[in-house]
Amino acid sequence: MKQINYRLYVIVVGCGRIGLEVATHLSDTGFDMTIVEKSPDALSALPENYGGFTIIGDATERDVLKRAKAEKADLLIATTGDDPTNYFVSLIGSKIFGITNVISLVRSKENVTLFENSGIRVISPINLAIETFQRSILEGVEPAAGDDK
Amino acid sequence: MIDVLVVDDEKHVRNLLSKMISNAFECTPREAQNAEDALKISEKEKFDLITTDIKLEGIDGIEFIRRLRLRGIFTPVLIISAYATPDDIASACRFAPIDYLSKPFTQDELKKKIKGLLEYRKGSFERYLREAEGFIHSNVPGDLDKAEQIVRIMFSIMPSSPTPHYLMGEILEKRGNEELAELHRKAAKALDVNERGYNRGDEIETD
Numbered sequence: 001m002k003q004i005n006y007r008l009y010v011i012v013v014g015c016g017r018i019g020l021e022v023a024t025h026l027s028d029t030g031f032d033m034t035i036v037e038k039s040p041d042a043l044s045a046l047p048e049n050y051g052g053f054t055i056i057g058d059a060t061e062r063d064v065l066k067r068a069k070a071e072k073a074d075l076l077i078a079t080t081g082d083d084p085t086n087y088f089v090s091l092i093g094s095k096i097f098g099i100t101n102v103i104s105l106v107r108s109k110e111n112v113t114l115f116e117n118s119g120i121r122v123i124s125p126i127n128l129a130i131e132t133f134q135r136s137i138l139e140g141v142e143p144a145a146g147d148d149k
Numbered sequence: 150m151i152d153v154l155v156v157d158d159e160k161h162v163r164n165l166l167s168k169m170i171s172n173a174f175e176c177t178p179r180e181a182q183n184a185e186d187a188l189k190i191s192e193k194e195k196f197d198l199i200t201t202d203i204k205l206e207g208i209d210g211i212e213f214i215r216r217l218r219l220r221g222i223f224t225p226v227l228i229i230s231a232y233a234t235p236d237d238i239a240s241a242c243r244f245a246p247i248d249y250l251s252k253p254f255t256q257d258e259l260k261k262k263i264k265g266l267l268e269y270r271k272g273s274f275e276r277y278l279r280e281a282e283g284f285i286h287s288n289v290p291g292d293l294d295k296a297e298q299i300v301r302i303m304f305s306i307m308p309s310s311p312t313p314h315y316l317m318g319e320i321l322e323k324r325g326n327e328e329l330a331e332l333h334r335k336a337a338k339a340l341d342v343n344e345r346g347y348n349r350g351d352e353i354e355t356d
């Protein structure tokens with residue numbers, strides 16, 4: 001794993017399959033990490049090499065993000081399986097704790113605009129899948145399309 | 150290069166602390182998951198710094214520090230905890246040198262705290278050194294015993310420093326125990342990698 005020589009403090013909310021992988025990957029890269037997760041069982045799935053802190057609690061509660069020292073975070077990543085939770089957590093992070101970089105997982109395609117209009121960067125698995133399919137199909141049909149970056 | 154003992158009951162936190170400390174100070178910290186093990190380790194090995202959580206299974210962090218001090222181990226301790234109360238901090242402060250860092254923290258914050266404690270250690274070592282020198286060279290009866298007590302504390306603060314051995318050599322020489330004095334002088338020379346020797350009033354070397 002390539003190590004970076006600058007350090008950002010990143011809070012990942014949700015320790016599901018995606019949150020766990022993202023947090024482990026970022027801690028390997030050398031970021032200062034904290035995972036906030038409601039269920040202690042989910043945290044037990046973290047691999048041994050995860051080099052970061054864990055906080056058990058509901059991130060939609062302001063006190064929980066305070067315990068994670070959200071005011072010092074450079075980046076907040078919301079990865080729970082529930083769009084309203086991700087939206088709420090992202091808003092608390094950006095509006096109350098002033099985190100400038102907020103990225104959220106958005107499960108439902110219909111919610112993407114709502115998140116984007118609130119200044120939240122969106123990762124939409126459905127849109128990503130659609131784009132990837134489109135790209136791979138188009139690549140096969142017209143290789144010189146010029147839109148594969 | 151420093152020797153560090155990391156005490157925490159959570160494996161993730163121990164991993165994280167070891168990783169952060171080894172990155173910042175190029176060393177491989179020893180780890181203990183409870184205070185009982187940590188006490189056993191710190192009786193056998195000397196450390197420049199110990200980090201401990203407050204909430205530990207069995208003996209808690211504050212009691213652990215108290216027992217360290219009772220055993221004559223004055224290694225600086227960095228308390229790392231998410232839930233320390235002002236009362237906890239107040240009771241820990243009696244066992245200086247102590248500092249506190251709340252979880253979660255960044256590598257830079259940890260590095261700053263450790264540097265602060267190591268600096269403090271150097272400062273207190275120097276104060277003890279001047280005090281011990283005063284007692285060694287005074288002719289008041291009983292002062293040599295006071296000097297010896299101080300030198301024993303200096304041994305526990307900086308176990309790898311040759312200075313306490315030089316001082317012990319002088320104390321024993323004054324008492325006429327030439328044989329033991331010579332052993333301490335030899336130990337001092339073995340630790341004195343830069344062969345600076347010791348003269349009264351010398352500044353001490355940094356790590």
